[in-house]
Amino acid sequence: MSLAPSPMVVDAVTRAAGRVPLGWARSDGGGYTPAQRWLVEFDGGERAFAKVGTIDRTAEWLRLEQRAYAEIEGPFVPRMLGWSDGQVPALLLEDLSDAIWPPPWDVKLVERVLTTLDRVAVTPCPAWAAELITQDTIFSGWSDVAVDPGPFLGLGLVSGEWLEAALPSLVETERPPELAGDALLHFDVRSDNICFTPDRTLLVDWNWIGRGNPLFDVAAWLPSLAAEGGPAPEDVRREAGVFASAIAGYLCARAGLPVIPDAPGVRRVQLQQATTALPWAARWLGLPPPDGPGMPRDD
Secondary structure, X not given: OOOOOOHHHHHHHHHHHOOOOOEEEEOOOOOOOOOEEEEEEOHHHOEEEEEEOOOHHHHHHHHHHHHHHHHOXXXXXXXXXEEEOOOOOEEEEEOOOOOEOOOOOOHHHHHHHHHHHHHHHOOXXXXXXXXXXXXXXXXXXXXXXXXXXXXXXXXXXXXXHHHHHHHHHHHHHOOOOOOOOOEEEOOOOOHHHEEEOOOOEEEOOOOOOEEEOOHHHHHHHHHHHHHOOOOOHHHHOHHHHHHHHHHHHHHHXXXXXXXXXXXXXXXXXXXXXHHHHHHHHHHHHOOOOOOOOOOOOOO
16 A cells, blocks of 8 residues: 555645645544545644545545535534545545544543533534434344344354344344434444544544434444443443344344455454444343354453
C-alpha cells in the first residue's frame, strides 16, 4: 500500500480544504470500510482528518456522511472543515487523533457515552434518515440462520443441539415490537466510532443515521463494550435487552460468512461482538448458555 497519496486524492483534499496540504500521514487506526483516511497538515501547523471515497460504494457513503454533518448539530459531532464532491469526494474533519479512543473503559467513560446517546436522541433528526422499523436486514438474522445454519455453526459458538432447541425463541424475538420512534440514531455505535476530549464525547462515521427507538443505539453498543472488558449489558441499561436477540442474530448470521475483500476486518469484529451478544440474548430469553468450544470461558 502506498504511503503517499495519489494525485487524485491530493486534488480532492486540496479542493475540500481550499489549500494544498503540506504534510500527509496515512491514518489506518479505525474504520472498516475501504475509504482512504489521512491526517493532513497545513502551513501554520493546522491539522485535519481527511476521508476520501476512492471507490463508488465508499463515495456514496461519504456523501451521506457529509449530509449528516451538514444537518446535525451537537457537541457530539466532529466539526466539518471542508467538503469537495466529484468522482472522488473528500470530507475534511477536525483532527481527533489526540483524543482518547477506547478501550480501555471505565465507569466514567461508560456514563459519558450514555449521556451522549441521550443527547443524540433528542437532537432533531434529518427527514431523510432511514426508519429503524424498515431495516429488515437487521431483524432477520436468526431467520437467515434457520435457512442455512452452516456458517454460524462453523464459528463454534454453539452446538447443533443448542441451536435446534434455542432457534424458535430466537426467531420469535429477532424483530421486537419496540422499534418505532422519532429519535435520531447513529446506527453504528462501537468503540472505534467513539472518542473523548476533556469536554466532549464524540461519535464519528455518521453515514448510517436512522430514526427510531433511542434504546437501539445503546443496545447496539453494549456487545462491543462487554467484549472490550466493559460491564455486562444488563449492568449498563437492562431494558436494552429487548434488542438482544436482534443484535445477536445480526452478528451471528454474518460473522461466519466469507471475508469481505475490501473490508477484511469486518467478520473478525462481528465474531468478537457475537461472543458477548449471544450470551446476552440467551440470558434475556432464559435459554441455556451457548455451549460451543469457540465461546470464551471465564477462568
